[in-house]
């Protein structure tokens with residue numbers, strides 16, 4: 525029954541935001557003007573927006589109340605101390621630097637620690653992390669266990685780092701070339717899959733052995749903790765807070781986009797133990813983000829974050845949250861739509877190369893599917909595939925495509941209802957039945973970094 529699959533919302537609605545359906549002709553026009561790039565579509569023309577789960581969480585009445593009483597002082601604002609206390613209670617690191625979002629934390633960290641030709645290993649780098657590393661002329665290396673690339677394999681922790689690959693990589697490149705090791709929880713670019721505590725401990729041990737700092741890309745730490753609680757032996761009776769604290773206790777620091785598990789619309793931070801490094805990061809923070817007690821955020825954003833990050837640990841909320849995503853995945857799976865399994869924490873990932881198996885990778889099946897989904901039903905989803913990650917081999921000039929060609933249906937937190945899930949499932953399922961009509965695409969304009977945000981396309985006739 526519905527209720528078992530899908531724990532009901534542990535909240536009721538106090539404020540609503542109307543959404544509007546558009547006509548097919550309207551959407552056709554929108555797509556043409558947008559150069560077939562869903563990032564160029566005005567949000568007003570989107571019916572259900574599954575572009576991202578980032579920064580569009582619904583805030584609670586407590587968060588809104590916090591916004592009213594927030595302190596906007598330039599230095600030493602009350603809201604900063606609330607924020608700092610909330611982050612330290614969960615993360616346990618000694619120093620916390622507020623930034624305007626996750627990529628600002630990444631930029632400040634990498635600008636400080638990276639030299640040209642360095643390497644940063646990760647399970648899988650997120651696109652902004654990879655871009656920030658490459659922008660410094662260093663290399664972002666993905667060392668996730670191979671099972672992450674098998675979308676049919678039902679394993680509990682497909683976000684895990686491959687320990688052997690990490691050991692070999694360190695042995696091959698030497699620790700001088702590796703300023704730190706990262707781990708993304710949950711693994712956004714690899715199906716939103718969690719990482720086990722066992723794997724975290726092992727990576728931590730390797731880092732300690734080689735004296736390499738170990739940092740989390742912690743955007744979805746609470747969702748990861750919920751998976752550890754429900755899937756890993758020995759954690760079933762621990763609270764999410766205890767699991768999160770244990771997680772971070774194995775690391776030296778973290779970058780965070782609060783736009784995910786901290787349930788706010790803007791914000792992020794860097795947290796770490798090393799005092800010397802914190803000071804160097806702070807110098808850069810002051811130049812480009814702001815004074816250390818607000819960084820890139822206003823007092824009201826710090827206050828909302830302090831409250832939201834606590835709410836994000838609530839188990840009823842997490843059960844509903846993970847359950848809602850799984851519910852949509854099950855609706856698609858039952859209709860035969862190829863999806864990445866098991867369903868991840870914040871999104872359902874459609875296997876676009878199977879959905880559109882007749883399209884070659886250089887006609888961007890994932891992107892084509894995201895265009896078709898908008899055209900048919902006004903739903904916005906995002907490609908995580910060849911447009912986002914394909915790269916030219918410097919030596920041979922050949923394109924190297926990522927192993928997975930995905931379309932991500934990312935579900936905002938506390939925003940959509942079960943009827944919205946049904947609408948999306950019906951739309952995807954009916955599109956699947958007439959998938960042969962979907963055309964491939966070619967790129968007519970692109971930029972050198974994060975090209976997916978601004979590229980323009982034409983349909984191949």
Ligand SMILES: *Cc1c(COP(=O)(O)O)cnc(C)c1O
Nearest residue numbers: 625626627650652712741743781
């Ligand atoms: C969103 C995200 C980031 C970047 O955060 P922004 O707040 O969007 O700058 C980094 N890593 C992961 C895994 C993310 O999901």
